Amino acid sequence: MKKIVVTGGSGKAGRAVVRDLLEHGYDVLNVDLNRPAESLSEFMSADLTDLGQTIDALKGAYGVVHLAAIPAPGLKPDGLTFATNTVSTYNIFSAAVTLKLRRVVWASSETTLGLPFDQPPLYAPIDEVHPLRPESTYALSKVVGEEMARQFNRWSGIPFVALRFSNIMEPHDYERFPSFWADPLLRKWNLWSYVDASHVAQSCRLGLEAPISGAESFIIAAADNVMNRPSRDLMAEVFPGVPVRQGIGEYETLLSIDKARRLLGYDPAFTWRDLHRA
Secondary structure (H helix, E strand, C coil): CCEEEEECCCCHHHHHHHHHHHHCCCEEEEEECCCCCCCCCEEEECCCCCHHHHHHHHCCCCEEEECCCCCCCCCCCHHHHHHHHHHHHHHHHHHHHHCCCCEEEEEEEHHHHCCCCCCCCCCECECCCCCCCCCCHHHHHHHHHHHHHHHHHHHHCCCEEEEEECCEECHHHHHHHHHHCCCHHHHHHHCCCCEEHHHHHHHHHHHHHCCCCCEEEEEECCCECCCCCCHHHHHHHHCCCCCECCCCCCCECCECCHHHHHHHCCCCCCCHHHHHHC
C-alpha cells in the first residue's frame, strides 16, 4: 500500500479525505495538532511551522495531501494567518522535495479568484485563466503557496497539485440552503458555489493519481449552485455587466470545473438537490 500523509486530517475536509483514501486501499497517516474525534487512521501530532517536525512526519510517504492551515479569513490576526499558512506550506513542500516524495496535493482556495467579489469577476463561469486577485491576507497566503509550488516543481520535477476548494459542505449544512434563496446577495461572495466534502475527498485522491507532471491549479466545486434560480439569472441581477459563457447549464456552477474534469477525471456526481428531492 502507498503511504499518504494527510495534514489537517482531523478537520472537516481532512476527515473525508482520510476516509476516502483508506477505502481506496491507501495507508494513511493523519498529521494534525488536534487528535481526531474518530480514530480512522494512524495519527501524529506535529507543528508544521517547524521544518524538523514536518520532515519527520513525511518520512516514508509516497505523497502528501496538505490540508492543514488557518482555514479562512478573519479567524486569526492577519499576520498570524499569513505566517502560519505560508511557513507550513513552505515546510511541506521543502520536506517533500528533500524526501523525494512522488506527489504533493494541497489545499489552495477559491478566495484566490477575487472573493468576496466586491469587484465583479471579468467573466463567468470563472476558470483557471481568470487573473488571481487576492482580497484578504488568507487569499494572499494561498497565492504565495501556488507560486512556491511552481518553484519547487521546477527544482525537483515532483508534481504539485493545488486544489482551489469552494465552500466545503457536509450533510447537515444543506439544511441552510433554503435560507439563501430569497436574497441573491447573501451568497454572491463566491458566486453561489459550494463543494461537498465527498467531492473534496475525490479530488484529493485523483490529485495523487492523475498523470500530472507540472505544478497545476484546479478549481474544485460542485457541479451546481446553492440556489433555486438559474445561474444566468443570478449573474444578470447581481453582476449585470459581466459576460456569461454561452451554453451554460441552468444551475451550473459559476466556478468552472472543466479543467478538473479534463485533467483529473473529477466527477462531482452528488448534488444537494438529491437530498431536496428525497
